[in-house]
Amino acid sequence: MRKEIVLITGANGEIGHGLIAHLGVTKKYSIVAMDVQPLDDSLRPWCERFIQGDILDLMLLGRLVSEFEIRTIYHLASILSTKAEYNPETAHKVNVEGTLNLLRLAVEQSSWQGRPVKFIYPSSIAAYGLPGVAAKTKAGKVKETEWNQPITMYGCNKLYCEHLGRYYTNNYRQLAADHSKTTVDFRALRFPGLVSSITIPTGGTSDYGPEMLHHAAQGIPYSCFVRPDTTLPFMVMPDAVRSLLMLEAAPRENLTQLIYNVTSFSPTAQDFYNQVKGAFPEAEVTFEPDAARQGIVDTWPADVDDRAATADWGWQPEYDQQRAFEEYLIPTIKGRYA
Numbered sequence: 001m002r003k004e005i006v007l008i009t010g011a012n013g014e015i016g017h018g019l020i021a022h023l024g025v026t027k028k029y030s031i032v033a034m035d036v037q038p039l040d041d042s043l044r045p046w047c048e049r050f051i052q053g054d055i056l057d058l059m060l061l062g063r064l065v066s067e068f069e070i071r072t073i074y075h076l077a078s079i080l081s082t083k084a085e086y087n088p089e090t091a092h093k094v095n096v097e098g099t100l101n102l103l104r105l106a107v108e109q110s111s112w113q114g115r116p117v118k119f120i121y122p123s124s125i126a127a128y129g130l131p132g133v134a135a136k137t138k139a140g141k142v143k144e145t146e147w148n149q150p151i152t153m154y155g156c157n158k159l160y161c162e163h164l165g166r167y168y169t170n171n172y173r174q175l176a177a178d179h180s181k182t183t184v185d186f187r188a189l190r191f192p193g194l195v196s197s198i199t200i201p202t203g204g205t206s207d208y209g210p211e212m213l214h215h216a217a218q219g220i221p222y223s224c225f226v227r228p229d230t231t232l233p234f235m236v237m238p239d240a241v242r243s244l245l246m247l248e249a250a251p252r253e254n255l256t257q258l259i260y261n262v263t264s265f266s267p268t269a270q271d272f273y274n275q276v277k278g279a280f281p282e283a284e285v286t287f288e289p290d291a292a293r294q295g296i297v298d299t300w301p302a303d304v305d306d307r308a309a310t311a312d313w314g315w316q317p318e319y320d321q322q323r324a325f326e327e328y329l330i331p332t333i334k335g336r337y338a
Contacts, residue, residue: 002069005030005048009055009102010077012037014199015122018241019074020046032068035077055098061105070109072118072248075102081126081154081205081296088153095157096164103168106184116169116185120248123162123190123259125233126155126205129299142301144190144259144308151299152205162188162259169258187247188259192233192304194240195324197332205296206232209272213329216276216283217337225290228270231302233263236324239317243309250313257312261304264317265324279330 006023010016011033017040023031024046031047033039039050053060055077064070077098084091099121106117129149130136139147150156165186172183193206201207201214208224215222235243243262267275269287276283309315319328 002067003030003048004069004071005032006072006074007032007034007064007068007070008074008076009034009098010075011035011043011047011050012039013076014194014196014202014237015076015240015244017043017199018196018237019076019244022241022245029071032064055101056093058101061101065105065108069113070106070117072120073102073106074120074244074248075099076122078157079154080202081124081152082203082293084154084157085152091153092157095154096160099161100164103164103184103186107168107172110182110184111180114182116182116252118248119165119168119184119186120244121161121165121186121188122244123158123188124155125190125192125300125304126150126152127159127162127190128301129155130301131299133298136298136300136302139301141303141305142261143305144257144261147301152296166258185252186258187250187255189243189247189309190259190261190304191240192235192263194237195234195329196237197329197336198237205293206234206300208269209234209267212272212276212283212285213333216280216285217333219282221284221286223286223288224269224273225288225293226269226297227289227294228268228273228287230269230294230297231266232297232300233266233303234324235262235264235317236319236328238328239264239319242318243315246313246315247309254312257308260309260312260315261306262309262315262317263304263306264319265321266303267321271321275325275330279325279334 006029012035033047034051079091110117128147168184169186195210201210
């Protein structure tokens with residue numbers, strides 16, 4: 001009999017660290033972790049198995065199907081926004097074709113098990129694309145169905161994969177004679193900028209905030225690549241992990257949509273600077289906006305409307321801006337570099 005597991009791709013990334021640690025502590029599920037890079041030693045005790053491999057490797061995915069009964073897939077693997085702009089074709093291959101491979105795996109598992117496999121997907125505010133600062137200011141809290149015209153390859157990938165998830169859940173092979181109603185249970189979160197005190201920022205376009213914090217804690221000068229008035233929604237990693245777990249646990253009948261916004265607080269870059277200087281008075285931070293990266297950030301909403309998540313599955317962040325900095329980010333980052 002195949003063992004029931006939770007599969008986590010991109011396990012060595014920022015979200016993967018928090019998710020594996022949380023699931024490991026609960027000991028509710030056996031975890032199979034997958035990443036192209038070696039898994040952090042701190043995560044290995046929580047995992048039934050670690051597989052170093054590529055989501056584009058169909059033979060590897062085939063072995064997963066034959067060996068394990070997959071209950072839920074947390075598909076975290078991707079090439080992020082900044083790197084995707086330098087290698088857009090590679091990003092498309094990994095972010096879209098890799099997701100398609102895993103959706104097909106989930107369909108096969110669902111068919112064998114006679115029940116839908118849950119497919120939890122972290123999308124992004126990069127899926128939005130407002131035409132400029134004036135529109136961004138006027139838009140206020142943006143809903144999931146608004147301004148879906150991304151200008152980055154990463155954003156295009158995320159938006160398209162949302163559509164793929166919707167197709168595999170509701171319409172997969174809808175004209176086929178052997179069309180099965182047992183498909184995939186796809187659920188996605190459009191994450192804001194995420195800030196972790198545990199892992200190092202990975203060069204995302206919203207990483208100016210966490211980069212500022214980590215540089216200051218190490219006494220390294222930092223040049224911020226956006227204007228001080230730049231505003232984006234953010235969330236700290238504990239809330240991000242909790243939102244994924246809450247969405248996964250929500251009864252299917254409670255969900256009125258497949259794609260949900262979640263957020264916590266919307267600071268300006270100046271707000272990040274003020275928090276950094278309060279905690280690290282000797283920090284050297286300058287604002288030197290990069291026109292191209294600023295142009296991308298200016299197309300992302302200053303805030304998002306997450307009322308659907310609140311109504312459907314009870315979402316509420318535990319960390320507002322003050323608590324995020326005072327109880328999580330500042331003390332943990334200080335301890336990291338002490």
